[in-house]
Amino acid sequence: MPQDDKDLTYPGGLTRLFVDKDLSTGTDLPLPEAQTHFLAHVLRAKPGDRVRVFNGRDGEWSAEIAEVAKRTVTLRLEGQTRGQVGVPDLWLLLAPVKKTPLDYIVQKATELGVARIQPVLTRRTIVDRVNSERMTANAVEAAEQSGRLCVPEIAPPITLEKALANWSAGRRVMFCDEAGDAQPAAQALEKAGRAPWAVLTGPEGGFDPAERDMIRALKFTVPVTLGPRIMRADTAALAAIAIWQATLGDWG
């Protein structure tokens, strides 16, 4: 469906909303409070305006605003605009950091195209509480704005040891190792090849030496270096995802 003057846009493009209902032609879709507020008060939507919706299963749909009532904006589904596509099977194993950098990592990792974000508690992890709801909200917003048709899964936090003890051996781990004797990232990935993968970067202050030895001893781990400079945890995570996508993901 081509863009026209009924389409509600914002500086980043067409307005897209993630919804949890099944999508089919003619369905009426009453929106929850936050989306109602966003459409009615932030974008000042009127009946007849158009948005796009997706639910992670049924592709992207065009929807007309059927009614703007006091407490609920209702959409009417018009037709599918794109068939469902996923993202490459890449996970991010994330040692939680402070609130602002964590918001940022979730937003950027979603835009860069990860399938799942798994918070892992390492020995030097300083942050002891992970706000999964906030992570999910950031992931939804970034999925809406980046044109994704699925929201990355935010898994409940577990210890790194437990995550690796229950690891599926078919999934490789791109381990961003600060110690420096690892292979350059792009070459190591090309050599290891296509498969399900996960990116693992350290917390602020890095991994504990015993933890690092444990990670490197695992068969599915591919230690890589991200060059001679010391990066913050968020920078390293995003750089690793970008290189993975360019080498083995859907940017190629």
Place this chain on the structure above:
Amino acid sequence: MPQDDKDLTYPGGLTRLFVDKDLSTGTDLPLPEAQTHFLAHVLRAKPGDRVRVFNGRDGEWSAEIAEVAKRTVTLRLEGQTRGQVGVPDLWLLLAPVKKTPLDYIVQKATELGVARIQPVLTRRTIVDRVNSERMTANAVEAAEQSGRLCVPEIAPPITLEKALANWSAGRRVMFCDEAGDAQPAAQALEKAGRAPWAVLTGPEGGFDPAERDMIRALKFTVPVTLGPRIMRADTAALAAIAIWQATLGDWG
């Protein structure tokens, strides 16, 4: 010089300071107000404590705190700990964005290892004022924390047209093109090969179509794609720099 208990550390590692004086053994280095405050009041430094300093020319030096006076902390240089090394010859042509994402881009681009950041004003650039002092302060802080021995140059803002009209033909431009018919980034870079380079990403909302045609018509431009998702301006810039470093820079 090995790390010992005289070394002033913070969670990210050894305390490093960028200074503008020449560095040689035995020199006394009185520090300006901000660095004095940071050492005396934030880190509570005492005479005999040790930090590292660099000036972008003379490598990295170990320095002992000689005096903590009310208004000035004075360092005494002990010896060189690393010879001078630069970063690859990569510029970032940056369409300015709002304050917070701009702080973030400068910090991350410094960690990822760019040599120069050139703000360029595009037709759709919304931000009309660029705070070069703030950009420089962010670059200095990130250089100190990332172990760099040089701070990226922050150039004064100019229009994109002027920047490209006066371009040195030997410097290639990695043009991150949202339109989608460009080559995948990693492959395009490998094919183009080592040279001085610059990364050019669009402002929020992208390039104007005429501007995009103008950029693509230039001989030194290499249009690349960063995949099927729509990225924010800051995400695209950082992803492009990471891929460049992994492919042609000093991460290989």
